[in-house]
Amino acid sequence: MSKFQVDTQTLQQRAIGDRTTIATRHRPRIKNRFLLFFFIRCRFLQEYRSNRLQGIWASWKFGMDVKQKTQIFENLASFARKFIFGILSMAAIPNHIAFIMDGNRRYSKQHNLINGAGHRVGFSSLMSMLRYCYELGVKYVTIYAFSIENFKRSPEEVQSLMDLMEEKIEGLIKEESIVNQYGVRVYFIGNLKLLSKPVRLAAERAMDATAKNSKAVLSICIAYTSTDEILHAVEESCEEIWDKIKVLDDCGSGYGLIKLGNERNQEKNIIDVSDIERHMYMAVAPDPDIIIRTSG
Ligand SMILES: CC(C)=CCC/C(C)=C/CC/C(C)=C/COP(=O)(O)OP(=O)(O)O
Secondary structure, X not given: OOOOOXXXXXXXXXXXXXHHHHHHHHHHHHXXXXXXXXXXXXXXXXXXXXXXXXXXXXXXXXXXXXXXXXXXXXXXXXXXHHHHXXXXXXXXXOOEEEEEXXXXXXXXXXXXXXXXXXXXXXXXXXXXXXXXXXXXXXXXXXEEEEEHHHHHOOHHHHHHHHHHHHHHHHHHHOOXXXXXXXXXXXXXXXOHHHOOHHHHHHHHHXXXXXXXXXXXXXXXXEEEOHXXXXXHHHHHHHHHHHHHXXXXXXXXXXXXXXXXXXXXXXXXXXXXXXXXXXOOHHHHOOOOOEXXXXXX
């Protein structure tokens, strides 16, 4: 065969080979496009059936005021967000995100807001973040809201923060609250005895009211520091072991301590790491995957 003659068989094989390569290369994309199309269609039908898009259509048709327009933009934004989150949540989503609330006073100063207004803005941003987390499918969210150190702030500021917390915790219990919308169980974490009575009672009410929610978990750390948490866990572990020793110590001559030591086969370490871990306030959630400190 001269070098100008075409070997049709080889060309055919190459062509088939190329087509196969292209088809293989494109197959996942075609599959993804199909999935995407299917997803858009499902979300559209879901939204349409939920009457939201019908409402938007009716408003455009029959004229609307500013409030209605705002509502429409909110609905569109929520639709777009859910759509984007739907795609994002096809990939791996963090199981636990923690937020350290910070920078509210600096925000307030920068924007010339009155005292305490920065904290209110901070709280409302927090609520938006919570909504996004739950829409994305994050199961555990932790908020570091108020540390034991924060009690050293001026009495007026501490009081105003306690009032804000009481008001917002009461809001969380309401039926239409984000917590009930997404089936979130709330835990208040920290040395709650240090809180003012109204805040403590509100926190206890919120924990009781959401105890049956099981879709997600929100841990709110108030009157919390990690060193206090460790101290509390050690104290609780010691008390637990001491109660066991007292039960075993029927002859009152240290028998309980020896028996427990032998049982655990570690005479020196009557208490071990797993005991401490069990008594940590944060035992209600796994370790966070991401910790976000707001402010810069
Ligand atoms: C129920 C619930 C979760 C309530 C949360 C209420 C709330 C807004 C708490 C934040 C309080 C706080 C001490 C933030 C830290 O510093 P900073 O933001 O005061 O100020 P800085 O870092 O600018 O000094």
